[in-house]
Amino acid sequence: MIAMTHAGYVASGWGIALVTLGAYALRTVRRGRTLAAQVPPEERRWS
Amino acid sequence: MTAPHAAPPGRATTSSRGTRVLGALTLAGLVLLLGYALVWSPADIVQKDSVRLMYVHVPTAILAFTACFITTVASAMWLRRRSEGWWVLGGAAAEVGLVFTGICLVTGSIWGRPTWGTYWDWDPRITSTTLLFILLVGYLALRRIDNETGDAAQRGMRGAIVGLLLFPNVMIVHYSVDWWRSLHQKATITRLDPTIEGTMLFTLMLGIVVFGLLFTWLLVHRFRVGWLEERVGATGLDQALVERRAEAGVGVPAGGSA
Numbered sequence: 589m590i591a592m593t594h595a596g597y598v599a600s601g602w603g604i605a606l607v608t609l610g611a612y613a614l615r616t617v618r619r620g621r622t623l624a625a626q627v628p629p630e631e632r633r634w635s
Numbered sequence: 636m637t638a639p640h641a642a643p644p645g646r647a648t649t650s651s652r653g654t655r656v657l658g659a660l661t662l663a664g665l666v667l668l669l670g671y672a673l674v675w676s677p678a679d680i681v682q683k684d685s686v687r688l689m690y691v692h693v694p695t696a697i698l699a700f701t702a703c704f705i706t707t708v709a710s711a712m713w714l715r716r717r718s719e720g721w722w723v724l725g726g727a728a729a730e731v732g733l734v735f736t737g738i739c740l741v742t743g744s745i746w747g748r749p750t751w752g753t754y755w756d757w758d759p760r761i762t763s764t765t766l767l768f769i770l771l772v773g774y775l776a777l778r779r780i781d782n783e784t785g786d787a788a789q790r791g792m793r794g795a796i797v798g799l800l801l802f803p804n805v806m807i808v809h810y811s812v813d814w815w816r817s818l819h820q821k822a823t824i825t826r827l828d829p830t831i832e833g834t835m836l837f838t839l840m841l842g843i844v845v846f847g848l849l850f851t852w853l854l855v856h857r858f859r860v861g862w863l864e865e866r867v868g869a870t871g872l873d874q875a876l877v878e879r880r881a882e883a884g885v886g887v888p889a890g891g892s893a
Binding site for chain 2: 592593594595597598600601602604605606608609612613616617619620621623624625626627629631632634635
């Protein structure tokens with residue numbers, strides 16, 4: 589990559605998008621684990 | 636009815652073999668997309684490297700609108716069938732859609748600064764997308780309002796009616812550039828002769844596919860979380876009723892009199 593113009597804008601846009609999506613994915617998976625532990629296995633049709 | 640613990644317990648998660656494969660494909664796709672979006676695709680003659688924001692902004696916008704479409708269909712189906720699955724799907728798609736709409740607005744704002752010289756303008760598409768974001772927040776809030784009183788039918792009806800309004804609002808967002816004067820350009824890729832081509836078009840399409848995989852992965856997990864919330868909520872209500880009955884039973888003296 590040679591001297592990218594608007595590098596700050598590009599990095600901010602991509603950074604915010606990826607961090608937000610990563611944090612949301614992590615939160616969803618963790619929430620799922622907490623809830624799944626409270627439900628009997630036969631109610632979790634996917635497992 | 637299945638006997639308790641007849642099925643192998645497995646790990647208590649919302650993942651399955653399918654979501655694990657989808658997750659791996661998404662991660663691999665994201666690496667490839669970052670390569671194309673930030674390195675291998677050329678800079679634009681006019682916009683220079685700020686055009687690289689298009690590869691995140693446009694796919695997230697398309698998927699935000701897809702989420703609204705799913706919520707509207709799920710709301711209509713809930714009104715018709717009153718089944719729990721449609722109710723959970725509507726909420727899951729709206730929540731994922733809210734995240735994608737938020738990212739679309741933020742990346743658009745950042746892209747607007749070097750392109751138009753401003754982070755915000757009362758442009759028809761920006762304004763209507765912001766209204767869509769507010770509508771999604773309202774829809775999700777409305778779904779939770781009657782949780783404490785337990786009036787599920789009324790809660791469902793209100794939620795479904797607002798859910799029906801989401802996709803028509805998306806149509807306003809889409810056609811706003813044709814109906815009013817806008818800073819946004821008119822249709823670029825949804826026409827038969829797209830106005831971008833070569834590696835830039837390929838990278839944009841790759842972005843739509845990769846973010847589409849991520850959207851699907853998130854939607855499946857969020858749907859399962861919603862499904863589990865309903866199960867836990869129902870169990871909690873049953874348990875509370877049993878406890879209340881037990882308390883009432885304890886309160887009555889044995890033999891009927893002291």
